[in-house]
Amino acid sequence: MTLAPTHETLAPTVEAVRQALTGVLDPEIQRPITDxxxxxxxxxxxxxxxxxxIYLTVSGCPLRERITADTTAAVSALPGVGAVRVELDVMSDEQRTELRKSLRGDAAEPEIPFARPGSLTRVYCVASGKGGVGKSTVTVNLAAAMAARGLSVGVVDADIHGHSVPRMLGATDGPTRVEKMIMPPRANGVKVISIGMFTPGNAPVVWRxxxxxxxxQQFLGEVYWGDLNVLLLDLPPGTGDIAISLAQLLPESEILVVTTPQAAAAEVAERAGAIAAQTRQRVAGVVENMSWLQLPDGSTTQLFGSGGGQSVAESLSLAMGTEVPLLGQVPLDPRLGEAGDAGTPLVLSEPEAPAAVVLRDIAKRLSVRPRGLAGCRLPVSPS
Known part of the structure; x- marks a missing residue:
């Protein structure tokens, strides 16, 4: 019997290599490097x-090793490849300008994409009347839970004076500036930007x-967010400059009110939500945090009273003229704070913990809730 001659696998063509590189995404922009x-x-x-x-966008690109590894893996998978060598270079100013134009257009001033008519990104301003109610903890856990559901999620740490989101979300990398664009780092599947990424050490921000x-404006307009499903903004407590500015910059954004069961906290939280009646924003709902503590014997105790979340929801429903739901009651759990300090939100580190289950359910409700017309501006005017 005569055996057919064997043939070595041919070396890949340049076209085949280029096709393989279409599967390599820039880690910051999330688009193929070929595009x-x-x-x-x-x-x-x-x-x-x-x-x-490979052209890097900037010489100090923090993700150069990731790009090198992904490129090597994509090309190595082709049949006939003996070895892969990746040589890095840096874009010229002209190339960066063309990149910026391809992503953001050629507008003289950056536009806020979430303020454009027809934007499909849901924007939630997470607000509270007073500090210490766990607003930032709720924000990062909702963001991480939404990202885990496969959504594209961004977080703006709008609490300029009391920024804490980067640590709680585990964001250790800084942003990268490419010409007039800022590329936000990604942590636990969430894009995030904070003034804390631009200040040395733990220096305070003393701004008016x-x-x-x-x-x-810079966080919303100059940061390249890409196509987001949801943008969460962690607001400072109260109804001051930041809340007013966001109502002007993002008139279609919705307010998510965080309170504790305590009556005093609930009264202050009502004020934070009631600002929506003046700015014509929609109140997406109320989250009651620290609702109860589970004791070692399985019983529960209400350290901060009860009924605050429901009271806020009912009060805001009357003020807004439409139902404002109580989205969930999050039990008091020391692991929420520990997870935030470690940089891995509880919904990811211990998803079956009672507090994580409630937060994941709230994230699901906010993710799939259909859009309504209540509180939205319509293109009509009286004749």
């Missing part, structure tokens, strides 16, 4: 070594109204 003009050149040597030249407004 972003990041592939400098491709050569296939006689020894089947494939050399790929106009500077706070400008910071928010």
């Amino acid at each position: 972003l003009g990041m592939v400098k050149e491709i050569t296939v040597g006689a020894d089947r070594t494939v050399t790929v030249g 109204g106009p500077m706070l407004h400008r910071a928010l």
Whole structure:
């Protein structure tokens, strides 16, 4: 019997390598590097070594190792490849300008994409009347839970003076500036930006109204968020400059009120939600935090009283003329704070913990809730 001759697998073509690179995404922009003009050149040597030249957006790109690894893995998977060599270069100013135009257009001033008519991004301003009610904890856990559901999620730490979101979300990398765009880091599947990423150490931010407004404009307009399903903004307590600025910058945003069961906290939380009646925003709902504590014997105790969340929901329903639901009651759990300090939200580190279960349910309700017309501006005017 005569055996058919064997043939070695042929070396890949340049076209095949380029096609494989379409599956490599820029970690910050989440678009194929082939679409972003990041592939400098491709050569296939006689020894089947494939050399790929990659343009980085900036010389100090914090994710250069990730791009190198992803490129190597994508090309190595092709049949016939002997070895892969990745050579890194840096975009010129002209190339960065073209990249910015391809992503953001050629507008003289950055636009806030979430304020455009027809934007499909749900924007939630997480507010509270007073500090210490767990507003930031609720924000990062909702964001992480939504991202775990497969949504594209961003968080703006709008509490300029009391920023805490980066630590609680586990964001250790800083943002990258590409020409007039700021690329936000990603942590636990969530894009995040905070003034704390631009200040040295734990330095305080001592700003007044106009500077706070400008910071928010930059976070919303100059940061490249991409196509988000949900944007969460962690507001400072109260109804001051930040809340007013956001109502102006994002008139279609919705307010999510966080309170504790305590009557005094609930009264203050009502004021934070009632600002929506003046700004014509919609109140998405109320979250009651620290509702009860489960004791070792399985019983529960209400350390901060009861009924505060329901009271706020009912009061805001009357003020807004539409139902404002109590979205959930989150039990008091020391692990929520511990998880925040460790940089891994409880909904990810211990998803079956009672507090995590409630927060994941709230995230689901906010993710799938259909849009309504209540509180929305309509393009009509009296004749």
